[in-house]
Amino acid sequence: MEHPPTQSLDSIELSVMPRPVTSTLPRKRSRSSSSSSPESSQSHKRLIxxxxxxxxxxxxxxxxxxxxxxxxxxxxxxxxxxxxxxxxxxxxxxxxxxxxxxxxxxxxxxxxxxxxxxxxxxxxxxxxxxxxGFTSGVSIYYCPARTCPYGQDGHKPPYGRRDHAVKHINTKHPGSTDGPVPGTYRLQTT
Incomplete structure (x- = not known):
């Protein structure tokens, strides 16, 4: 009885083996010569x-x-x-x-x-x-430095993770005693 090859702990993942793309389901026929329309290929992918x-x-x-x-x-x-x-x-x-x-x-x-x-x-x-990219309602974090491009009035996007904002503050603003400024992302509609 042959066992599947094992992996190291560092690379252990779900074992996914490709299968031949064969099916007893009938394929969709296309009336036009451009049979690679996104709709027909998407529905076909879901069937097999x-x-x-x-x-x-x-x-x-x-x-x-x-x-x-x-x-x-x-x-x-x-x-x-x-x-x-x-x-x-x-x-x-x-x-x-x-x-x-x-x-x-x-x-x-x-x-x-x-x-x-x-x-x-x-x-x-x-x-x-x-x-x-951010979705509406997700927590975001700004740099507390007023002149920083990652601050609330800056032109750069906020951080999606608090630990990344803390790392930025410690690296770019050493000696700062302020932590990241929390916020909630709101999708801007124009």
Missing amino acids: PSAVHRCKWALCLETFNQPSDLRAHVRTHAASQTKCRWSECLKVSDSTPNLMRHLDSHTKPHTCSDCEYRGATRRCLSRHKVRH
Whole structure:
């Protein structure tokens, strides 16, 4: 019985294997010669599964079409255990609920709707989403220095993470005793 190759702890991710794009579903026919319209290609992509998600729990070779199915399956392995048996993972948890939470670091169930990023927690996903630009209602942080371009009246965008604003203040304004100025991003409509 052959086992899938294992990965180091630094690079452990959800195992995604490409599948041949074959389907018993009929393809959409196009009436015009430009069959690569965004609508038809998007609906076609949704019809054909493009990846297999493999469980890397010790001695388990289960595969799933949906990441959510893999997540539910992995949690059944850990139902009464406190030691993670994911390939090459050495995590020992103090309780089963903490182990369940840890398993999300392997399955990464939270996906970005704008790119292929996968995160272990909703917080990881919301921190990642800042890279795509701010959405209305998200917390932002300004530099407290009045003349700084990252201040409230500056021309540069605010920081989406408090720790990044603190790093800026410590680097660009050493000796400052003020912390970042919190705010809430409001989508500007013109």
